[in-house]
Amino acid sequence: MSEIMSLLLFAAAVVILLIGYPVAISLAGTGLLFAGIGYVFDLFDPAFLEAVPNRIFGVMGNETLIAVPLFVFMGVMLEKAKIAEELLDTMALLFGPMRGGLGISVCIVGMLLAASTGIVGATVVTMGLLSLPTMVRRGYDPKVATGVICASGTLGQIIPPSIVLVLLGDVISSAYQQAQLDMGIYSPKSVTVGDLFLGALIPGLLLVVGYIGYLIFKSVVDPDSVPAIPAEERGKVNDLGTRIFKVLIPPLLLVVLVLGSILGGLATPTEAASVGAIGAVVLSAFRRNLSWPILKDVMRSTTQVSSMVFMILVGAAVFSLVFRGYGGDDLVRDFLHNLPGGEVGAMIIVMLVMFFLGFFLDFMEITFVVVPIVAPVLLMMGIDPIWLGIMFAINLQTSFLTPPFGFALFYLRGVAPDSISTGTIYKGVIPFIFIQLLMLGLLSAWPSLATWLPHLVYGNN
Template sequence: MIIGLVSLGVVVTLVFGLFLSADQITPGHYGLLMLALIVVAIMLGFPTAFTLMGLGIIFGFIAFQLQTPDRPFLQNPIFDLMVQRTYGVMTNDVLIAVPLFVFMGYIVERANIVDRLFHSVQLAMRHVPASLAVATIVTCAVFATATGIIGAVVTLMGLLALRPMLRAGYDVKLAAGSITAGGCLGILIPPSILLILYGATAGVSVVRLYAGAFFPGLMLAGLYVLYVMARALINPQLAPKLPEQAHVSTGQVLKMLTTSFLPLALLILGVLGSIIFGLATPTEAAALGALGGIILAVAYRQLTWERLKESVFLTARTSAMVCWLFVGSAIFSAAFALLGGQEIVERWVLSLDLTPTQFLILSQIIIFLLGWPLEWTEIIVIFMPIFIPLLQHFNIDPLFFGLLVALNLQTAFLSPPVAMAAFYLKGVAPAHVTLNQIFAGMMPFMAIQILAMVLLYLWPPIGLWLPSVIYR
């Protein structure tokens, strides 16, 4: 990897030198080169966290040497900065919530609670147009509030819902779009890991972000449901009605919902309610959720040593990825600022003489386009530190900006060519379901996400009302 990074740096530097003479190159140009290199390296498949760290150390070393050329090699402050930033991430109280929420999600996933939930919700929705697709989105929304792990939700719902929908005669694109779009709701709906990372990056209270994301998340899920129902009403062949299940009484459905939906709902309300109403910090609530997930698994007699061990292993792997991303982004951002890259970007944006509305539109378009080649984690840790310092100049609330970003970054999972949700679904889909069909099915839901962003921009109280009422 190091040899590849050095080779890539040499090539880009040579190209860079074709356009600027030696006396025209400033430290700020090195910062822009650094930003270009990280995007190219990630697109080439280099590990994001260690690429950030590697480029941050190399360019940080250059930045300090440009300031004091006579400094001995081993006395370069970039080495101390790396240690300090790594320790800072390890002691960040906000990030402690990440492994606990992730563990809760994996435990709930492996306890087969979602299987029961989907079956009972599907029976409850049996008289609704496109009942299987609606049940899929509703289950995804509930499961997202219990996990926030996009890959797990899309994969599990692909296993549970895709084949039943196809057997019932559902259009492949509608079925695939419902699963991938519903599975990505965990990006926005609390306890979203994205909101935790954004809060830690932007210095915004995660508690306020969770409260602000509550109604936009419900709005987006509601728009998804309305869309699939409307498609089924306009063209019933896309989602044929299921045979009447007369043998299932209302009492039986209520009993199934009580045993599947109610325990998970109580866990979710306990976790999110304690956060939003200030009864516990996100970290304390995450610990409560992890314990609640274990209790649920025990109650359903699904907790085995192998499942517990697997959940711990997956939690450790995911948490390590997130923490190393933060270490890498901290070093990268520091080097970028030392080289003056942030200053160049700010001067360029301010020179455009944009209004706050124009800045919001421009920034969201850039984030939307970045979602094609990059994942949301990379966008948060690399590009948010560039946008956030500009918010004060345009008098934009970082909380409101974060909600727009969370809505926007769902496209990172639904927009080709990356579209990780499509690849998660393809991995568990029947062989005749193609990636092109999945991509085509996701496109209308991407349009709905853009509509949701427009609605949030036109009526900010959708996201800001609840935080303003609770945290006056």
């Protein structure tokens, strides 16, 4: 009966989330409701809830999670400084002479924004507002334009320093420690956010190369769908080299400082995030876009996003304790262990479930609800935690691109002109979905694409 209650608890949480209730309240409320029902019918031991205060203090004292508000601050400040707008204009002029050049500039700027903000919704909306009208006006096929904007926007899922990877790294680390304890292994070895940042670097860059390769392919087989910028328009800009230096180098230098300090072992993700936050303020001031109203707006947005994240963490802690109290983790472990194909079969089922949940739930909900349930079981089967985290991140990125419910599609639909139909957006992302699936296939065949760099730098074989 307890195992049935654990399934009902999970199903009830998903239904309540789909209805639209706030995530933190949904998770905590559903957990407490089922704990109360179980206590009345003598199915649940309330002693499990005694761990809630320790979980909350654990969240408050987690130094890694301090990186979340700092990275959010960095991203919002760069957005207010209008970095994206200037980058798009400059990169478009740089690649303008070639067919598909404007699309390639969108890919590169999307990558830089992903490395700067790490927030998918903000990147897709920003790119949609700035580049979609320009691309359509210059003769781009709307399917190609919408597809490249959605795909580039979702790079915030995988290109470090990504908030998704920060949160996923913390959850994977906890799951890894739990798996070691369940196997009776007491080792100081753990997984860090830096491991996931390094692990995501090669797959993320390969995705960018894949996107650009598709645009080059389109420029060959269907050149009219990705025209070059007219020469007379490019000729209106004087001293392009100076403009590139002023617009491209500062944000690129900031990203290199943040990532380089983490990957080089000079700073923790939290310390590097503080460098990024201060650097974003300096960059905004350098561009004369820093003022007290803008700073207040940035701080308000940072507080809202950070409060949401930490409230979800608390709600997820209550939910996971109640789920464990009903024996849900044992149920999941037995189910995955009994699947045909061993760890391969278990991994396929988990990836499919997460892919379909990604249609309806945001990455935070999946990260804090699903990953803590399935990750310890998969890690006990011997799956590499770094590879597992990167596979999860790219899987969710693919899900957010896939019609009819992909979040990136909804973000772009909200800012796209009425002349571009929803069907056009759906058709536009299909080639990029295949590129994502190809990346998942490559990672499955060669896990070293995700694990080689962390093992080389940190030596944590």
